[in-house]
Amino acid sequence: MLILGIETSCDETAAAVVDDQRRILSNVVLSQIEDHRPFGGIVPEVAARAHLANADAIISRAMQDAGVGFADLDAIAATTGPGLIGGVLVGAMSAKAIAIAAKKPFVAVNHLEGHALTARLTDDIPFPYLLLLVSGGHCQLLICEGVGRYTRLGTTIDDAAGEAFDKTAKLLGLGYPGGPKIERAALDGDAKRFALPRPMSGKPGCDFSFSGLKTSVRRCVETLGHPPNDQDVTDIAASFQAAVADSLVGRTKNAIRTAQDAHPGLAHLVVAGGVAANTAIGDALRSLAEKNGLRCIVPSPALCTDNGAMIAWAGLERFRLGLSDPLDFKARPRWPLDPDAPAAAFAGVKA
Numbered sequence: 001m002l003i004l005g006i007e008t009s010c011d012e013t014a015a016a017v018v019d020d021q022r023r024i025l026s027n028v029v030l031s032q033i034e035d036h037r038p039f040g041g042i043v044p045e046v047a048a049r050a051h052l053a054n055a056d057a058i059i060s061r062a063m064q065d066a067g068v069g070f071a072d073l074d075a076i077a078a079t080t081g082p083g084l085i086g087g088v089l090v091g092a093m094s095a096k097a098i099a100i101a102a103k104k105p106f107v108a109v110n111h112l113e114g115h116a117l118t119a120r121l122t123d124d125i126p127f128p129y130l131l132l133l134v135s136g137g138h139c140q141l142l143i144c145e146g147v148g149r150y151t152r153l154g155t156t157i158d159d160a161a162g163e164a165f166d167k168t169a170k171l172l173g174l175g176y177p178g179g180p181k182i183e184r185a186a187l188d189g190d191a192k193r194f195a196l197p198r199p200m201s202g203k204p205g206c207d208f209s210f211s212g213l214k215t216s217v218r219r220c221v222e223t224l225g226h227p228p229n230d231q232d233v234t235d236i237a238a239s240f241q242a243a244v245a246d247s248l249v250g251r252t253k254n255a256i257r258t259a260q261d262a263h264p265g266l267a268h269l270v271v272a273g274g275v276a277a278n279t280a281i282g283d284a285l286r287s288l289a290e291k292n293g294l295r296c297i298v299p300s301p302a303l304c305t306d307n308g309a310m311i312a313w314a315g316l317e318r319f320r321l322g323l324s325d326p327l328d329f330k331a332r333p334r335w336p337l338d339p340d341a342p343a344a345a346f347a348g349v350k351a
């Protein structure tokens with residue numbers, strides 16, 4: 001079985017071909033970082049126009065790299081949400097057009113399900129498993145029970161973890177995107193110099209919060225009494241990264257307990273999304289998993305950040321269960337994996 005997957009929900013225009021032997025035949029990702037850098041963050045309209053300009057060429061490249069034609073495909077999958085709607089529409093319409101022209105089924109993929117199922121592409125793990133999804137747009141803990149079957153244990157009540165990295169980097173003048181810049185700066189820093197809070201520490205449940213941490217970093221800079229020098233920046237970066245790592249570990253620890261109660265045979269913790277590329281955070285979560293008898297799986301950075309292979313794979317998992325979607329399937333700016341999940345405490349919930 002051969003599936004083309006198209007991803008355009010954020011700031012990567014991506015397409016890939018995968019097969020049911022878990023082989024990635026091609027995986028082409030065009031980052032828009034340079035388009036957004038002057039604005040210090042992602043501008044939805046800029047993203048949509050860039051997807052429109054590049055989608056055709058990226059899809060052609062993915063087909064060429066895989067050495068296949070549209071007639072060889074079994075289905076065409078595309079992200080149909082959640083995400084920036086202008087971009088989602090570009091990828092979804094491209095996929096539908098190919099599906100019509102090649103007379104192939106169309107599979108609508110939830111971007112979050114793409115992240116959630118990647119560990120089955122890379123490591124062939126069985127359900128159920130616990131997933132910590134930490135990206136620029138999402139911070140969630142989910143039990144993955146099957147294709148289309150997720151129980152959300154927690155989500156962020158304000159910012160996503162990656163968003164906190166990006167905003168803190170901006171505050172420190174490190175530029176965009178913030179995650180990799182903070183990680184690099186933190187290497188030379190003293191994580192103990194600034195006592196930053198560990199948000200939600202000791203509280204029951206698995207919801208996250210990062211906006212208070214961001215405010216604490218701002219206060220920290222203000223109390224220096226001078227513009228931060230290189231040493232200040234590296235120390236703040238290290239202190240911030242340690243606080244995020246502790247917070248993620250604390251909430252994931254609660255989630256492991258809940259997930260193991262619900263599924264005594266639970267064997268895996270999967271960490272996915274752009275923030276999973278952070279070595280210090282990955283190490284902290286790996287150590288937590290081991291202490292609790294779980295194997296920790298962190299897909300390679302190229303498969304943690306947004307890509308087409310994860311969408312092609314999620315499409316394949318759905319299609320081999322007999323699932324496909326009508327061509328009038330509507331793009332969805334919001335699309336929770338667990339529609340029955342209780343809203344997170346407080347306001348500003350990100351689904």
Ligand code: KG4
Nearest residue numbers: 135136137162179180273274275278305306
């Ligand atoms: O999954 P992703 O590529 O896009 C979505 O948000 O869906 O994640 C991007 C986020 C950004 O906020 C970026 O700063 C963060 O992941 N990130 C990192 C690292 N690399 C990327 N955060 C911490 N450490 C990193 N090494």
Ligand code: ZN
Nearest residue numbers: 115135305306
């Ligand atoms: Zn993503």
